[in-house]
Amino acid sequence: DQYEAxxxxxxxxxxxxxxxxxxxxVLEGIALADYAQIESNAMALKRISQGGDxxxxxxxxxxxxxxxxxxxxxxxxxxxxxxxxxxIVADYTNLTHSCVACHDYLRMERQTKDLSGRVSMWSQP
Numbered sequence: 001d002q003y004e005a006x007x008x009x010x011x012x013x014x015x016x017x018x019x020x021x022x023x024x025x026v027l028e029g030i031a032l033a034d035y036a037q038i039e040s041n042a043m044a045l046k047r048i049s050q051g052g053d054x055x056x057x058x059x060x061x062x063x064x065x066x067x068x069x070x071x072x073x074x075x076x077x078x079x080x081x082x083x084x085x086x087x088i089v090a091d092y093t094n095l096t097h098s099c100v101a102c103h104d105y106l107r108m109e110r111q112t113k114d115l116s117g118r119v120s121m122w123s124q125p
Contacts, residue, residue: 011053018048023095026076030092035080038088042076045095049073057106065102072098 022041029037048054049070056062072095079087 012056015048015051015053019045019099022048023099026092026095029080030085030088033085035083039077039080042073042080046070046073046077057109059109061105062102065098065105069095069098069102 022044025041026038026045029035029041049066054066072091076088076091076095079091
């Protein structure tokens with residue numbers, strides 16, 4: 001299979017900062033029971049994950065993590081529309097778990113493989 005080329009170094013931190021900001025806005029929406037805020041930020045998260053700048057690694061495992069992330073965003077969107085707070089909280093937990101598991105995977109890959117060009121979201125280019 002041919003995979004899309006990884007993004008330039010400076011786009012990965014920007015994408016991760018945007019992802020973090022929208023995930024925090026989802027949590028704020030949960031605290032305020034603001035279903036529109038939850039829905040719009042879950043939609044933004046899904047859009048981010050569909051862009052080429054999202055691609056941080058080329059592997060089936062990474063693609064599976066990304067697909068799981070998008071499915072959880074869809075769940076958040078649907079449960080926001082249904083105003084089902086209990087389901088939204090479970091979705092947000094799943095979203096967080098998905099992010100942590102993927103970042104753990106990428107850290108392990110960096111230790112065992114040459115992933116040049118990959119940087120922390122906190123790195124300065």
